[in-house]
Amino acid sequence: KTGLWDFTDLPPPPPSMPYTPATAIYPTINPALHPAPVLMPSFVAVDFHLPFLVDGMKATQFYGTGLVVSTNPPLVVCDRDTIPISIGDIFITFANSVIIPGRLVYLHPHYNFVVLTYDSALLANTPVKAATFSDRRLAQGDECYLVGVGTDQSPVIKKTQVSNVGNIATRECSPPRWRAMNVEGIKIDDPVGTQGGVLCDGEGKVQALWVNYSSQDEKGNDVTFMSGLDISSVKKVLEPFMKGESPKLRMLKVGDIVLGLEGKVATGMKDLERAHGVDSVQM
Template identity: 35%
Template sequence: MIVRLHVHVPPICMIDGVHAKHFTGAGVVIHHSDSLGLIAVDRNTVAISISDIMVSFAAYPIEIPGQVIFLHPFHYFALVAYDPLTLGVGASVIRASKLLTEPALRRGDSVYLVRLIDSLHAKSRKSIVTNWQAINICSSDFPRYHAMNTEVIELDTDSDIELSGVLTDEQGRVQALWASISSQLFGCGKEGDHQFVVGIPIHLISQVLEKIISGAPGPFRLINGIRRPMPFVRLLEVEIYPTLLTEASNYGLSDRWVQALAEKDPERRQVLQIIGCFAGSKAETLCEGDMILAIDKKPITCFLDIENACQKLDHSVGSDGMLNMTIFRQGKEIDLMVGTDVRDGNGTTRMVNWCGCIVQNPHSAVRALGFLPKEGHGVYVSRLCWKSHP
């Protein structure tokens, strides 16, 4: 079931580089029970946790409040909770969408793109998957939330239309969240905010959903009057971008590794390369330009490989949170023990507004720049407002 969210950010809470006060977008109901409803939505609709949210349901004419409970640090989606009791008799009408939990889509596959035209009507059309595109969208001047280390789905359709929704198969099972992405462009006469739409694979969202439903350990949130644990996420806090094997070979990567990576992933034929390391990250042993060849001697070719390796640490008895990585650096193959970080999905939860100066902890987009002062790095001026006087 698709819903529409109307989001208002109070002016006093313009944190984390949020660029507007009002947002509207579509989400999908991924869980609905007697005590808890959950909606998955893109970060261009729910940008920060401190927001006032109203939810309208396409299949039932009612609007109820929502609560942000999870913001993924990398994958550009948020989870919003609602109280099913506020729906009254409509609670029996609402149904959670069926999710395909495995990354099954490939180039050339047929999907149905379903989008909300208005608050009560949805429209679908058949489309073809044309590409899986690695995406790292950064803000050049004003650091804010952005997609990172994520492979998104592109279609043979009018992707410039800013209507979010879902991608489904013929049985109506959700395969991806059709998400609105926001970025900043500078130069070439295109300055300002730019928006486009892509598919975020639903298995990235279902992994978090499973942890919430099972009550995995994490920080507690009061949701609909009930204290519930929200999951932690283990991450390799570096920005990564794929490099074609042909280019990596020009940098000196051996034929043995080129062949091994190509055999592991003959469709992508790529190697992952480090763009930069987060300030304060435990992955500080990695350097810009490093190519990730393997983890535990197994070839690595995509972001999902790294995420699976990080999740494996959570299930390993006595794990110290370290990945045994093989990298290619300056013409040499090196084995390194690289640390991972555990983050929650709360986003920024504390800020101070003093005379128009909004102060907070440095959020992830700031740390992604790779530098924090050794002293006093716990303070970041998110926004400075003032009025001129005659």
């Protein structure tokens, strides 16, 4: 009407639906499936709903598995394939019964995990347990257990062995979106299908998150794959939260690659190594 961008103020949003505290009981798991009974009270289901497609997203709903890492303060960790960006509504399901809203508190820019929080009062007397971490890092040849959640929310467990620990390779996507960079992944022998989970020792102490990575192939088709993320990378972010502080991330805004011997010779890196008296230089 005026030749300008005419607009009308929208009315205020309707009040949020109130949530009533509820108690749920975790199902009993056969002790023969140890260490699954230790970890199942720490697993949750995470739903993420986007209001619109932004930041290279091709879907408006994502679903995955989260791990309760602290009950005071209440904290949940899940992968960035479940919560890829910060704009959206988060819902967390405990014991396949109680659904409550979640809130994003940390979105790691390089590693494949996010940190969520929730109102623990809404769980009433639900026996949620925080997972226990191991101080021992997994290396090639180590035995461990893959404990996760299947598509039907049933426990999945397998004793396995670490086949490789190496760089996670992801491609630049079109349209551009977040991808994991500068991080090592833990591969295991014959992994079973899960929505997510952990790699742990025989006592159920978590050594790595079992997370889903998203990328694209050379033809631009979306691809996903599972890999382990060492829990030490997550602990560094969680420690400040446990003290009531915010994590301070220090990083170089570069993408690292590993050069083989032939690459070092071609780029003159071997001469640089000899000049500085070192055995190897990584880029």
